[in-house]
Amino acid sequence: MNKLPERIRIKDIARLANVSVGTVDRVIHGRSGVSEVSKKRVEEILKQLDYQPNMYASALASNKKYLFGCLLPRHLAGEYWTAVEEGINEAVETYSDFNTSVKICYYDPYDYRSFAASSEEILAQEPDGIMMAPTAPQYTRNFIGRLNEQHIPYIYIDSNIKDTAALAYYGQNSRQSGYFAARMLMLLARDEKEIVIFRKIHEGIVGSNQQENREIGFRQYMKEYHPSCNILELDLRAESNDGDNQMLDDFFRAHPTVNNGITFNSKAFIIGEYLRNRKRTEFKLIGYDLLERNVTCLKEGSVSFLIAQQPELQGFNGIKSLCDHLIFKKEVTSINYMPIDLLTAETIDYYHSK
Template sequence: MEKRNFTIKDIASMADVSRGTVDRVLNNRGKVSEKARRKVEEVLQRIDYRPNLIARTLKNHRPFTIWLLMPDYTNDRYWQQMYQGVMDAYAEMEPFGIRISSVRMGSTEDAYYQDFSSVLQNSPDALVIVPFFTDTCFNLYRELEERKIPFVLLNSPIKDVNYGCFIGQDYFMSGRNAAYFMDILTRSVAPKRTILILHIGVQTENATHVEEKEIGFLDYFRERDASSTIEIIRFEAELDMGLLDYKLSKADGLFITNSKTHVAEDLLRKHPSVKIIGYDMIPENIELLREGTIDILLNQNPKLQGYHGISIVTEYLLYQREMPKNRLLPIDVLTKENVSGYL
């Protein structure tokens, strides 16, 4: 059948029913006999009917405002990629009456809590949150639950909180994957390996994702090679270059649990025999991967996290579509041989 725009009057005529019947079938409201519904649905299928979703949404829904709570992305490539994913989704959802208010959360515990509290005072329709300082903010998540405000978590899940959806990865398995590849890369020096786990710029107690990676990594070696020495180093603020230089001089492998591998690039080049596994397609990391300084990057896909966060909560607001409790993204394994296929 030739494609054209069919009106309710056209469909009613073709189905031999009233226009009111067609309207009730299209909008799933009111009583319609099974015979009449079947006749209308047969016509809709025959003409390949596609409703004007934008017009329907604007007619039946008020505008919604989604508040985005995430770290300052000004000088951080990882958060920039996540924000880009949010904006890509927003560009698609804006015609449906969706608005986004973005808050760059304070980096200290007190500032983060105050920013979070201020957002709740604005009666948000929904929130998309990158969680930090979860113990401090636990009462705010409880408030969201009590007020029945839907919220989605990106990057880090939170235990004992009834969030709508978590979007990220299985970080325990991510850590085990990193350990598996480290095992292969350093097998020539087994069983007396010394492997470092390095956390840069995070407090593990406030960042579930890096804590779970550490646990998964240790779990793998506990099962497969308990004789290896694994040392955990934490730099919550600036790197201690002297200490890290010393540790690398005695190490066979280095596992960096977030996207900041490139911060230590000069030291990494100084110790070319150390096998290095890091995270994420930050341009500086990709360059280090291509030159052979980094052996493997595991990609967490922050851009896709941001995109799914807005999309999922939008579908919930507009159509009451149930949110999946967890949207786990695949763990991409990048080497210098395959990285071009991801760019």
């Protein structure tokens, strides 16, 4: 065999197989119009050379359309999931040359039946791939089973469900994040004997696997290093912010010496704004996510630390992984943990400028 250039071209394969360039192109892309003898000769050369076609060019030439379904919690503009959607839309725009589009369906995170209804809606669109923020595992598995039956690849973001066939996961290691948050809170609390966990909850449902796992990691750290510290709980109403201030007033009236707390959801501003308005400057609060109102509380001092998790990047990379898998036939890394970024009033502006 003659010496070949480092970059194998279709015309090199055609020369070695003694066929036309058009014949090689048809064999590579599985098109008809090639005799069995020529096809076999080309395939032998491809195997000998371990030839990998330029998937980027092939995808551009195919004109196939790709629809990605996204299943996200229902939310208001400016809340955490808005940033995830920004990442999704940026990815779709980035890969627009490959005829990509997205259909986003929403579910009520406090109603498991809503997840089932929205999953049916998204399956009716006949998507090529799915990206989802899963609800509780026992209510997500039916949808996963349907996807596996139909050979539809799926990506998890925000929280992971282990022992499933997901193509990839993008999000924090939730338990490790909660473990880390406990360590940071106790640096603030020092030797105090009471702390409080604030939740947003509806009929016993927290609304996020990630929040539940963060609390598990948090409690693990407390059990290991501060077993005598009393962990109090205050469950605020998830369906409405009305009455939160009264519930907080009642809590602090009953527990006047509690000066440290944490919330595992993205609405730290609810407690932060309350603390500011009530002038409770001695209270130290840790929260999650860079919502504008959270950042304002951080800068004003009613939130001590915010833990960020790059939601835009989760949305972007989730769609990118589907493109890599379906369009470019690339191998995708299955577990992709987001960094656990601890932000203060002194560092937040530099983080925003990234």
